[in-house]
Amino acid sequence: xxxxxxxxxxxxxxxxxxxxxxxxxxxxxxxxxxxxxxxxxxxxxxxxxxxxxxxxxxxxxxxxxxxxxxxxxxxxxxxxxxxxxxxxxxxxxxxxxxxxxxxxxxxxxxxxxxxxxxxxxxxxxxxxxxxxxxxxxxxxxxxxxxxxxxxxxxxxxxxxxxxxxxxxxxxxxxxxxxxxxxxxxxxxxxxxxxxxxxxxxxxxxxxxxxxxxxxxxxxxxxxxxxxxxxxxxxxxxxxxxxxxxxxxxxxxxxxxxxxxx
Numbered sequence: 001x002x003x004x005x006x007x008x009x010x011x012x013x014x015x016x017x018x019x020x021x022x023x024x025x026x027x028x029x030x031x032x033x034x035x036x037x038x039x040x041x042x043x044x045x046x047x048x049x050x051x052x053x054x055x056x057x058x059x060x061x062x063x064x065x066x067x068x069x070x071x072x073x074x075x076x077x078x079x080x081x082x083x084x085x086x087x088x089x090x091x092x093x094x095x096x097x098x099x100x101x102x103x104x105x106x107x108x109x110x111x112x113x114x115x116x117x118x119x120x121x122x123x124x125x126x127x128x129x130x131x132x133x134x135x136x137x138x139x140x141x142x143x144x145x146x147x148x149x150x151x152x153x154x155x156x157x158x159x160x161x162x163x164x165x166x167x168x169x170x171x172x173x174x175x176x177x178x179x180x181x182x183x184x185x186x187x188x189x190x191x192x193x194x195x196x197x198x199x200x201x202x203x204x205x206x207x208x209x210x211x212x213x214x215x216x217x218x219x220x221x222x223x224x225x226x227x228x229x230x231x232x233x234x235x236x237x238x239x240x241x242x243x244x245x246x247x248x249x250x251x252x253x254x255x256x257x258x259x260x261x
Contacts (some may be wrong), residue, residue, distance in 0.1 A: 002041040008050045012133060015046055015156060022046050024156065026069060026108025029100055054107070054158060058086050062164045068107025076101065086261055087168035087186065091122050094172060107157040109243040110142070113149050113204065115235065116180035118172065120205035123160060125186030125197030126168060131159040146203040165190045167219070169260030171252045172179045172200065175239055182240050183248035187211075187256040189219065196224075196253060201234050201245045211253055221254040 001145070009015035015024065023042040025031050026049075034040045048054060054069035059080040066075060075081055076093035095101055095118050097111075109119040111132065123130070123139045130137045133156045141151050151157070165188040172184030181200035188195045196211040214223040229249050231242035240248070 002035065002038065004035070004042055006047065007044060008047040009048050010090060012051055012053060012156065012158065015048060015051065016133060016154065018044070018046050024048055024111075025106040026111070027071070029096075029099065029108065030112050036231060048156075049105075051220065054254055057081060064088065064162040066160050066162070068159060069105050070107075072096070072101040072104050072106070072109075075099070075106065077135075084164050085126070085162060085168060085258075087170045087188070087259070088126070088162060090259075091170040091184075091186070093116050094118060094170075094179065095173065104118050106160055108246045110160070111149060111151060111157055113143055113147050114180070115203050115205075116144055116182070116200045117185055118170075118199060119182055120242050121181070121184050121186040121197045121208070122162070124164045124205050124207065125170075125199075126165060127190055127192060127195055128160050128162045130157060131161065132157050136142040138217050143205050154220070163190060164218075167260040169258070170255040171255035171259060173248050173252060182253050183245050185249060185252040185256045187215065187217070187260060189260070194219075198229070198249055198253075200251055203233075203235065208249070208253070215257065219257065219260075221257045221260040224225075224250065224257060225252045227253075 022044040025047050055066045056067045057078050058065045072092045072095045082089040130138045168188035170186045172181040183200045186197045194212045194215045196208045199205045210227050211224045231246040234242040234245045236242040
């Protein structure tokens with residue numbers, strides 16, 4: 001591991017004012033291994049873990065608002081979340097293992113935008129709004145590519161707000177070792193329509209309009225059973241071929257619809 005200066009920010013303002021090539025750290029689930037493998041060599045790491053204003057969950061007015069530094073375990077175990085959006089609590093509970101869930105954060109997960117992460121499916125599938133220290137970004141405009149987002153230099157995620165759907169479900173086929181999603185699908189019936197978001201299959205989370213249209217007509221697993229996505233641009237690796245991932249998208253979508261409540 002390279003030498004670097006470690007700074008634990010006490011406030012959002014302090015984190016904002018640290019310049020240079022400083023790298024922000026949330027849970028550190030990706031950053032620390034990256035530095036250890038010498039794939040990154042920041043001169044300064046700014047830990048956001050001391051900023052209490054970025055931690056917490058609030059359920060009110062048809063919205064579930066989650067602070068960026070709130071852990072996966074906190075979301076999974078929160079009774080208000082489980083009541084308002086059961087699928088969100090379920091998704092958080094499937095992330096990694098207990099060590100990861102108790103350290104990893106929602107803000108760190110979506111800022112990193114790993115193609116196999118679970119939270120991007122929740123954010124896009126539920127039509128969430130990502131709030132930063134500078135603006136608000138709609139989910140449809142946030143994830144832009146492999147490990148890329150709409151965040152600009154100096155922008156820090158502060159909160160993610162999920163509108164409460166009338167029903168939603170999440171199902172994934174996990175890597176047996178890492179628990180990352182080989183394919184994960186979030187389906188939701190919201191006030192603005194039906195949304196189907198897929199993670200793990202491609203370089204970035206994406207929606208499936210054909211499935212959304214079918215579920216508008218009839219909310220049933222059978223409605224998506226005959227709909228498939230093209231394997232052309234999907235991931236292919238030692239864990240699953242592009243063709244297998246395309247097959248899993250349909251299977252996981254059916255299961256997610258069946259599980260929705």
